[in-house]
Amino acid sequence: MSTILIMINGVPGKVATTILAHAMNDERFTVVPFSLTGPGTEKTVDVNGTEITLVSPGERGEVIKKIKAEYGPFVTVDYTHPTAVDTNVAFYCANDLPFVMGTTGGNREQIREDVNNSSIPAVIAPNMAKQIVGLQAMIEYGAQNFPGLFKGFEMTVKESHQSWKADTSGTAKAIIRQFNLLGVDFTEADIDMVRDPEEQKAMGIPEEHIDGHGWHTYTLKAPDGSSEFGIVHNINGRDIYAEGTLDAATYVEKKRLEGVKGHCFSMIDVLKNI
Numbered sequence: 184m185s186t187i188l189i190m191i192n193g194v195p196g197k198v199a200t201t202i203l204a205h206a207m208n209d210e211r212f213t214v215v216p217f218s219l220t221g222p223g224t225e226k227t228v229d230v231n232g233t234e235i236t237l238v239s240p241g242e243r244g245e246v247i248k249k250i251k252a253e254y255g256p257f258v259t260v261d262y263t264h265p266t267a268v269d270t271n272v273a274f275y276c277a278n279d280l281p282f283v284m285g286t287t288g289g290n291r292e293q294i295r296e297d298v299n300n301s302s303i304p305a306v307i308a309p310n311m312a313k314q315i316v317g318l319q320a321m322i323e324y325g326a327q328n329f330p331g332l333f334k335g336f337e338m339t340v341k342e343s344h345q346s347w348k349a350d351t352s353g354t355a356k357a358i359i360r361q362f363n364l365l366g367v368d369f370t371e372a373d374i375d376m377v378r379d380p381e382e383q384k385a386m387g388i389p390e391e392h393i394d395g396h397g398w399h400t401y402t403l404k405a406p407d408g409s410s411e412f413g414i415v416h417n418i419n420g421r422d423i424y425a426e427g428t429l430d431a432a433t434y435v436e437k438k439r440l441e442g443v444k445g446h447c448f449s450m451i452d453v454l455k456n457i
């Protein structure tokens with residue numbers, strides 16, 4: 184059976200490197216040993232004994248032509264930086280690189296429009312952990328079938344991540360949008376973001392995961408105070424994102440082979456079809 188060629192961008196970043204290590208151990212994939220990265224000065228990095236060549240933003244136009252000529256079609260996975268999302272998507276669309284976008288941030292409407300106007304399929308989602316995607320699907324079902332169910336309820340949202348995270352949680356933003364449809368009055372600005380390690384330790388986040396976690400709590404209180412509902416998803420480390428990301432990569436490859444062009448899929452699409 185032939186394997187799927189995969190290039191993971193954002194190495195030596197934390198999540199990109201984790202996903203790369205998982206892909207190397209997954210018999211469905213062969214890794215393209217290049218990674219489009221940021222302006223850092225490293226030229227190569229060793230990941231589990233494989234040398235990955237890092238391609239800086241200024242070099243990528245030339246290098247990608249050579250990679251395509253040498254390897255043929257491959258799936259691109261992006262775990263880079265919120266400030267890089269818009270230009271990366273424009274680059275993937277312009278160079279016909281079907282992709283999985285795990286990076287949060289950017290202009291989400293614009294990136295969907297870019298894909299819709301391109302010749303490639305893509306999966307775009309702020310969370311690739313399949314159990315969280317399942318939870319999102321349940322909330323979306325509620326929003327579509329019982330709009331206004333939580334009207335008048337008071338919502339609080341707390342999300343905690345490693346101190347250097349560049350943006351507000353993309354997952355929290357996506358879940359809030361569904362709760363808005365369920366009737367809750369809440370905006371992204373109301374999210375309680377925790378980035379202070381001391382506060383995180385006091386919340387019970389294990390010391391070894393202060394530098395890599397995503398803890399989310401959503402609570403809803405009835406207007407008369409008589410009832411309270413809660414949703415919690417607490418993730419330590421980054422391994423949980425690998426399975427969903429790699430399933431999304433197989434999905435994008437399947438869509439490419441089917442000839443799908445200019446279409447954005449979600450992780451809920453992936454979950455339903457894998």
Ligand SMILES: NC(=O)C1=CN([C@@H]2O[C@H](COP(=O)(O)OP(=O)(O)OC[C@H]3O[C@@H](n4cnc5c(N)ncnc54)[C@H](OP(=O)(O)O)[C@@H]3O)[C@@H](O)[C@H]2O)C=CC1
Binds near residue numbers: 223271309
């Ligand atoms: N969808 C999901 O399930 C998940 C999404 N995420 C998201 O993934 C993203 C990455 O997170 P994380 O690994 O923790 O971040 P890191 O800061 O550890 O890594 C980001 C990497 O991106 C690189 N980078 C910066 N600019 C560019 C550019 N223009 N093109 C390509 N690469 C660039 C950085 O390079 P340099 O050091 O040179 O700047 C760095 O290597 C975040 O948006 C995060 O929210 C995280 C977990 C799960």
Ligand SMILES: O=C(O)C1=N[C@H](C(=O)O)C[C@H](O)C1
Binds near residue numbers: 310345351352353398
């Ligand atoms: O930066 C992270 O770490 C994470 N980012 C995603 C988000 O912004 O929601 C997903 C997860 O929470 C981890």
